[in-house]
Amino acid sequence: MAKNSAAVLYGPYDLRIEEWPMPEINDNEVLIEISCVGICGSDLKLYSTGECGTVSIAGDPIVVGHEGAGTVVQVGSSVTNLRVGDRVAIEPTQPCRGCEYCKRGRYNLCAEPRYCSTRECHGNITKYYKHVADFCHKIPDNVSMEEGAAVQPLAIAIHACRRAGVTLGARVLVQGAGPVGVLCALTARAMGAAKIMITDVVQSRLDTAREMVADYTLLTSKMADEDVxxxxxxxxxxxxxxxxxxxxxxxxxxxxxxxxxxxxTVMIVGIGARSVELPLTAAMLREVDVRGAYRLLNSYPIALAALESGAIDLKKFITHHYPMEQAKEAFEYAKSGDAMKIIIHMK
Known part of the structure; x- marks a missing residue:
C-alpha cells in the first residue's frame, strides 16, 4: 500500500517533512497523486510569521501549499467529470455551497470556504491529497503539470483584472513585481491593455517584469509619493x-x-496590514473606485484556456524547482525575493 508524506508547518520557520495519513475519499471527491505545488506569497507569510490575513496556525500544525496539480488515482462513486489518469489543476477551495454568497455565485466569499492551507483544510504539499471533484480542472494536453500548478496565481490575476474592468486600450499601473503583480500584467496585456507600467522596490524583479511584459518600470525605493x-x-x-x-x-x-x-479604478489584490492611512477624501471627490479582489472566482477554466491557446505563457514565469525533501530550503530561497515562481516536486 502506498504511503503518504507531507510538508507540515508547526510554527514560524518550523516546516517538517513527515508521514501523513492517507486520505479516504467521499462519494463526490477524488484522490490525487500530487505531482507539483507552487509556493505562494501567502504560504511564505504563514511560514515566516505563522499567520496571513485572517489565517493563523496558532498552535495547530497544517500542511501548507495550495497551488497544486497531479493525477487522479481514485474517484468517488458519484463523480462523473473525472476519471482515473486525468491530470488536474486543483482549485484550492471547497465552499459550503449553502451560504448566501455561494448561492449568489460568489463562492470566493463563502463563510466556510475550507480553503487549502488553512486550519479548516490542509494544503497539498503532500504526495496524496483528496479534493471535491468539481473543483479539480482537467489540464490540457499541451500544458505541463508545472504550468497546471501555476494556474492558481494566474486565476487570481484573472479575477482581479476582471473586477478591475481592464479593457482594450487601457493604461494600467501594477504596483509590485512579484508573482501576482507580473501575472496581473500578463493578464491585462492579454485583455487588451495598451500600456503597462510596473513599480517595485527591488530592481531585479523589475528587470524580470520588463523582460516578460512591462512597457515601463520604476524603482520606487527612497522616492516620495508625489515623485512616484x-x-x-x-x-x-x-x-x-x-x-x-x-x-x-x-x-x-x-x-x-x-x-x-x-x-x-484602484484594485487591491495584495494582503497588507490590518489598517492603513489613506487619502480617501481626495479620491472620493474624483470618483475613483476602490475595489478588492479576494482569492479567485470562476477563473480556473479561463486560465487553463489561456494557457492552452498561448494567450498567456507561463514558461518564463516558472523559475526554480525543488524536490519535496527540500521544501524548507525552497521556502527560505523564496524569502530572498530572487525567484519568480518556485515549484516543489513530489517525486
Missing amino acids: VGAVVDALGDNPDITIDACGFGDAQRVALMVTKTGG
Missing part, C-alpha cells in the same frame, strides 16, 4: 485608468489613490 505619481504619469503619458496594488503596502496604496485617473 509624477514619474508614472510621465511614462504612461497620462494617469493610469486602472491601478492594481499587488504588494499590499500602505505607501503603494496611497500612491494608487493619488495617481489613478479621475473616474478610474
Whole structure:
C-alpha cells in the first residue's frame, strides 16, 4: 500500500517533512497523486510569521501549499467529470455551497470556504491529497503539470483584472513585481491593455517584469509619493485608468489613490496590514473606485484556456524547482525575493 508524506508547518520557520495519513475519499471527491505545488506569497507569510490575513496556525500544525496539480488515482462513486489518469489543476477551495454568497455565485466569499492551507483544510504539499471533484480542472494536453500548478496565481490575476474592468486600450499601473503583480500584467496585456507600467522596490524583479511584459518600470525605493505619481504619469503619458496594488503596502496604496485617473479604478489584490492611512477624501471627490479582489472566482477554466491557446505563457514565469525533501530550503530561497515562481516536486 502506498504511503503518504507531507510538508507540515508547526510554527514560524518550523516546516517538517513527515508521514501523513492517507486520505479516504467521499462519494463526490477524488484522490490525487500530487505531482507539483507552487509556493505562494501567502504560504511564505504563514511560514515566516505563522499567520496571513485572517489565517493563523496558532498552535495547530497544517500542511501548507495550495497551488497544486497531479493525477487522479481514485474517484468517488458519484463523480462523473473525472476519471482515473486525468491530470488536474486543483482549485484550492471547497465552499459550503449553502451560504448566501455561494448561492449568489460568489463562492470566493463563502463563510466556510475550507480553503487549502488553512486550519479548516490542509494544503497539498503532500504526495496524496483528496479534493471535491468539481473543483479539480482537467489540464490540457499541451500544458505541463508545472504550468497546471501555476494556474492558481494566474486565476487570481484573472479575477482581479476582471473586477478591475481592464479593457482594450487601457493604461494600467501594477504596483509590485512579484508573482501576482507580473501575472496581473500578463493578464491585462492579454485583455487588451495598451500600456503597462510596473513599480517595485527591488530592481531585479523589475528587470524580470520588463523582460516578460512591462512597457515601463520604476524603482520606487527612497522616492516620495508625489515623485512616484509624477514619474508614472510621465511614462504612461497620462494617469493610469486602472491601478492594481499587488504588494499590499500602505505607501503603494496611497500612491494608487493619488495617481489613478479621475473616474478610474484602484484594485487591491495584495494582503497588507490590518489598517492603513489613506487619502480617501481626495479620491472620493474624483470618483475613483476602490475595489478588492479576494482569492479567485470562476477563473480556473479561463486560465487553463489561456494557457492552452498561448494567450498567456507561463514558461518564463516558472523559475526554480525543488524536490519535496527540500521544501524548507525552497521556502527560505523564496524569502530572498530572487525567484519568480518556485515549484516543489513530489517525486
